[in-house]
Amino acid sequence: MEPLPRHRSAYTCELDDNRWLLLLSRSPTLMNVYAILHHHGLDSLLKIIAATEKELLEIDGIKGKSAKRIVTNIHEGLQDITVPLIIGSSGVLGESIGSKKTDALFRDLPNVLELSSKDSHRSLKKKILAIEGFSEITTDKIVERLKYAKSLLEQMTKYCTFKQQMRV
Numbered sequence: 001m002e003p004l005p006r007h008r009s010a011y012t013c014e015l016d017d018n019r020w021l022l023l024l025s026r027s028p029t030l031m032n033v034y035a036i037l038h039h040h041g042l043d044s045l046l047k048i049i050a051a052t053e054k055e056l057l058e059i060d061g062i063k064g065k066s067a068k069r070i071v072t073n074i075h076e077g078l079q080d081i082t083v084p085l086i087i088g089s090s091g092v093l094g095e096s097i098g099s100k101k102t103d104a105l106f107r108d109l110p111n112v113l114e115l116s117s118k119d120s121h122r123s124l125k126k127k128i129l130a131i132e133g134f135s136e137i138t139t140d141k142i143v144e145r146l147k148y149a150k151s152l153l154e155q156m157t158k159y160c161t162f163k164q165q166m167r168v
Helices: 014-027 028-038 045-050 053-057 066-076 084-090 099-108 111-118 119-130 136-156
Strands: none
Touching: 045 066, 045 136, 053 066, 084 099, 084 136, 111 119, 111 136, 119 136
């Protein structure tokens, strides 16, 4: 499996994992916890999600109640979420492509991940450009990085339950 790209996010001025955890836990204080976790080797989103209470208790400054709350908040935050939310929040498609863009992308092309494997870049680009609000630069970025989005979803599947998107 290809590793996900790591880049700085303009939103948080830190790695995209910070942005993720803030969104999923809905708790701004998690940023301080993230700094502690990062310092102790839990330096990626997937490592933090996979951490157990027992592992967290081995870290100085994290006690029983905090460890339980961290694990609970992360796992509850990963339930009944949408694919566009995961992809948009992660920044995996690029810094300027967040949840609004990914919502529009998946609303108009719900099978975009499958198309990225089947269609040529040119064909996929043409389909994405037909969506209102997608420029040539944004579309090029998306087409190039959809493989990373697929990889992220494969890795996240064991931790998340996904809500089905309904087209109205």
